[in-house]
Amino acid sequence: MLSLFRKLIHSRIGALFALVFIGLLALAFAGADVSGLRVGQSSDGEAAAKVGHAKVGVDELGKTITTAFEQEREQNPTLTMRQFLAQGVMNDALSGLADRAAMQEWAAKNGMGVSDRLVDSEIAKQPAFQGPDGKFSDAVYRAFLAQRGMTDAAVRKSITQSLIARQVLSPVAPGAAMPASAVARYAAMLKEKREGDIAFLPSIAFAGKDKPSDAVLATYYKANAARYQQPERRTVRYAVIDEASLANVPAPSDADIAARYKAKADVYAPSETRTVTQVVVPTEQAAQALAAQVSAGTSIEAAARAKGLAASKIADLTRDKLAAQSSAAVADAVFAAAQGKVATPAKSGLGWHVIRVDAIVKKPGKTLEQARPDLVAELTTEKRHAALLDLSSRLEEQFENHTGLADVAKAQGVTLTTTPALTADGSVFGQPGQKAPADVAALLQGAFALEHEGEGQVAPLADGKRIAIFDVGQIMPAAPAPLDQIKDQVTRDYATEQGAAKAKDASAKVLAAMAKGASLADALKGLGVTLPPAQPVAITREQLAAMQQSGRQLPPPLVLLFAMSKGTAKPLAAPGNAGFYVVSLKTVTPGVIPAGDPFLAQAGKQFGLDMGREVAEELRTAIRNQVGVTRNETALRALNTKLVGNQ
Numbered sequence: 001m002l003s004l005f006r007k008l009i010h011s012r013i014g015a016l017f018a019l020v021f022i023g024l025l026a027l028a029f030a031g032a033d034v035s036g037l038r039v040g041q042s043s044d045g046e047a048a049a050k051v052g053h054a055k056v057g058v059d060e061l062g063k064t065i066t067t068a069f070e071q072e073r074e075q076n077p078t079l080t081m082r083q084f085l086a087q088g089v090m091n092d093a094l095s096g097l098a099d100r101a102a103m104q105e106w107a108a109k110n111g112m113g114v115s116d117r118l119v120d121s122e123i124a125k126q127p128a129f130q131g132p133d134g135k136f137s138d139a140v141y142r143a144f145l146a147q148r149g150m151t152d153a154a155v156r157k158s159i160t161q162s163l164i165a166r167q168v169l170s171p172v173a174p175g176a177a178m179p180a181s182a183v184a185r186y187a188a189m190l191k192e193k194r195e196g197d198i199a200f201l202p203s204i205a206f207a208g209k210d211k212p213s214d215a216v217l218a219t220y221y222k223a224n225a226a227r228y229q230q231p232e233r234r235t236v237r238y239a240v241i242d243e244a245s246l247a248n249v250p251a252p253s254d255a256d257i258a259a260r261y262k263a264k265a266d267v268y269a270p271s272e273t274r275t276v277t278q279v280v281v282p283t284e285q286a287a288q289a290l291a292a293q294v295s296a297g298t299s300i301e302a303a304a305r306a307k308g309l310a311a312s313k314i315a316d317l318t319r320d321k322l323a324a325q326s327s328a329a330v331a332d333a334v335f336a337a338a339q340g341k342v343a344t345p346a347k348s349g350l351g352w353h354v355i356r357v358d359a360i361v362k363k364p365g366k367t368l369e370q371a372r373p374d375l376v377a378e379l380t381t382e383k384r385h386a387a388l389l390d391l392s393s394r395l396e397e398q399f400e401n402h403t404g405l406a407d408v409a410k411a412q413g414v415t416l417t418t419t420p421a422l423t424a425d426g427s428v429f430g431q432p433g434q435k436a437p438a439d440v441a442a443l444l445q446g447a448f449a450l451e452h453e454g455e456g457q458v459a460p461l462a463d464g465k466r467i468a469i470f471d472v473g474q475i476m477p478a479a480p481a482p483l484d485q486i487k488d489q490v491t492r493d494y495a496t497e498q499g500a501a502k503a504k505d506a507s508a509k510v511l512a513a514m515a516k517g518a519s520l521a522d523a524l525k526g527l528g529v530t531l532p533p534a535q536p537v538a539i540t541r542e543q544l545a546a547m548q549q550s551g552r553q554l555p556p557p558l559v560l561l562f563a564m565s566k567g568t569a570k571p572l573a574a575p576g577n578a579g580f581y582v583v584s585l586k587t588v589t590p591g592v593i594p595a596g597d598p599f600l601a602q603a604g605k606q607f608g609l610d611m612g613r614e615v616a617e618e619l620r621t622a623i624r625n626q627v628g629v630t631r632n633e634t635a636l637r638a639l640n641t642k643l644v645g646n647q
Contacts, residue, residue: 048635049094051101052627056094058635060154064093065643080425082644090640094631099620100161102627107164114163122159133325133350168623169616178607180600184593187603190541191591197520198557199534201506202579204492206529207499211491218483220494225480227493232478233421233429236440236447237405238470239414240461243388252379260375261368270365274322275315276334278355279304287345287352294342300356313358326353385465392458392467399456405471408456418473424448438462443470500577507571507580514569520584534584537561540591557581 047055069084107113123129124136128144131137145152178186212220221228261268277300281287286307293303304311323331327348334355337343343355398408409416419440421429426441428434436444443459450457453472460467483490506527513523520534539558548554560572560583569584593599 046635047632048639049098049632050628050630051098052105054101054105056097056101058639061090061094061097062639062643063154064097065089068093085640085643090636094636098629099624100165102624102629103168103620104161104164105627106623107168112164112167114160114167118163119156119159122163123155169619172612172615172619178604178611180604183600183604183607184595186607187600188591188593190545190603191593193538193540193589193591194561194585195536195538195587195589196561196583196585197534197536198561198584199510199520199524199582200532200574200579201503201510201527201582202531203496203499203503203577205499205531205579206502206506207495212494217487217490217494220497221480221483221490224493228480228486228490229478230429230481231423232448233423233476234447235421235473236419236436236443236470237416237473238419238440238443238468239409239412239416240439240466240468241388241391241412241414242466243384244465246384246387246391249380249384249387252376252383256379257372257375258368260379261371264371264375268366268371271318271363272335273316273318273361274334274357275313275359275361276317276355276357277301277311277313278353279309279311280351280353281307281309282351284345284347284352287354290354291342291345294354294356300342300354316361326350330355388465388467392460395458395467395469399458403456404454405456405469408469412469414469421474421476439466439468443468446470447472496577500579503579504571504573507582510582511569511571514584520569520582534582557583561585 046058048058048061049056065085068089069079069081072084073079123141129136129141131140144150145155279290279300281290290300290303290307294300301311317325317334319331319335322334327346329346330348330353333343333346333353334357337355337357339357339360341357343353343357345352345354347353395408395412399405406416419428419436420431422436422440422444423429424444426436426444428436435441439461442461443457446457446459447470450472453475456469456471458467458469506529509527510520510523513526514520518526524531524534537558539561541562544554544558544562556572556574560570560581564570564583564585566585566588569582572581572583574581
């Protein structure tokens with residue numbers, strides 16, 4: 001079946017890892033000449049998988065997963081790394097990276113490759129790496145890599161593999177035209193309507209009426225103890241110290257203020273900035289002609305367009321900044337011109353500049369006395385922060401010397417607060433929906449790393465202006481809840497499990513009765529048990545697809561309804577031993593799309609693309625199998641543990 005119909009089981013997480021084929025950066029083809037781009041080398045370290053003679057590094061895989069997790073967290077802020085990985089993310093990411101590496105090796109064996117110059121041009125094309133002059137800037141590129149924790153070697157590797165994947169897959173990806181008759185047949189399936197009935201046989205309806213004995217419950221509880229496991233939880237004793245509350249922090253001296261004023265002379269000195277619009281032309285004659293035209297009343301933008309040029313606006317230029325971007329002659333000319341006027345054309349290494357002065361902003365500057373309030377506030381903040389850091393170090397020494405938290409809190413004049421029992425994710429145990437305060441949440445990773453109760457710790461808080469002193473008051477290890485506390489729940493679970501087996505037998509009896517000609521309603525009555533009535537259902541594939549696209553989880557009985565033959569009935573187990581469904585399909589009404597309907601043309605185009613993607617997928621799979629991929633399960637388990645531990 002074409003991928004259009006597979007959208008019913010499409011995963012958003014899987015879509016994230018389709019981006020693995022695009023690479024770490026969305027880079028397009030370009031032809032610029034770039035030099036000096038190789039700013040370092042990197043090693044992927046341990047292999048997560050061997051791909052032919054190459055490998056997928058554990059670090060590379062971890063970076064890919066972390067990036068995808070951060071993207072997903074933008075849509076779902078409560079998502080944890082544990083939950084993310086539980087969706088099969090590691091396998092998806094590893095498969096994507098391994099396929100790229102396999103294509104690179106396969107391409108090399110078959111005479112295909114990517115030159116360093118092409119990779120250079122891909123990098124140079126990116127606006128994010130361009131300086132003020134619109135050209136590639138090595139400094140900007142280095143800063144970009146540092147900010148994102150990336151290396152030049154890793155970027156180049158990703159770009160190379162992406163370009164090779166494009167070369168290998170692009171010829172087959174566009175697809176082919178599907179015959180009109182086939183398009184009509186497949187498109188009509190989207191309009192297909194199915195009608196039937198769905199009955200639910202809940203396990204609890206078939207459970208025995210007599211309560212199980214304590215001995216039976218105890219045996220059941222022991223056999224299913226893992227089901228009732230409670231997480232480890234801890235209480236945290238803590239107090240917060242604010243730098244604003246610190247006593248004996250000396251005020252800034254006159255010498256301090258004068259030294260800071262001198263250090264910030266460029267901030268408080270008089271300044272002038274200009275916002276300009278400029279056009280760069282190759283010759284002085286062209287510059288003079290353009291300047292005359294603008295001075296005569298034509299806007300510089302219109303005058304530039306008439307000559308096939310583009311005017312660019314640059315804001316807040318100082319004389320030095322403009323001189324650095326162009327030349328001293330250009331800066332002198334611009335800063336000699338009045339607002340609204342065109343500066344005398346001047347030359348730089350780029351050509352001749354025709355510049356209109358759009359705005360002039362002059363700042364008179366501040367004397368030492370005028371700047372004193374700002375400087376005092378700035379220095380006071382710094383001194384308080386330094387005092388807080390010093391206090392933090394002294395408190396850490398006290399805790400290392402086994403001074404108790406209560407004694408430290410008393411000496412600092414702060415009151416300790418004890419939290420209720422908390423789990424590692426900050427939830428209040430036994431109170432669904434309740435979370436620890438933000439200040440406490442920041443301490444939990446440290447609190448759950450402590451081996452014993454009563455070990456005092458110091459931790460900075462997120463705003464940087466406060467610290468917390470804390471320890472663990474009580475540690476309650478993970479263990480099944482005591483039976484006497486959850487006896488009612490265990491009783492229900494036992495009854496449900498016993499009833500589930502009977503519900504399965506009952507569903508078989510219903511199907512047997514229907515096979516002999518009974519209706520679903522009559523077959524249910526024949527069980528002699530009070531059950532909810534069967535629910536009629538009528539739905540099209542379009543409606544089912546719309547449910548999926550809206551983010552709703554598809555009810556399993558509806559999915560089964562579209563996998564059945566007309567006139568049949570099938571059983572389906574409900575999750576968690578909740579019972580059994582009986583799904584009966586009565587009628588299938590084929591979809592009808594009139595000839596000439598625009599939908600057919602749209603569907604034909606989409607089907608062609610889908611066919612191309614499927615061919616590309618088959619090619620990718622064949623390449624992977626030919627090159628060979630061997631997973632390092634030990635390394636993958638270690639990475640999983642590390643990622644979950646870092647959440």
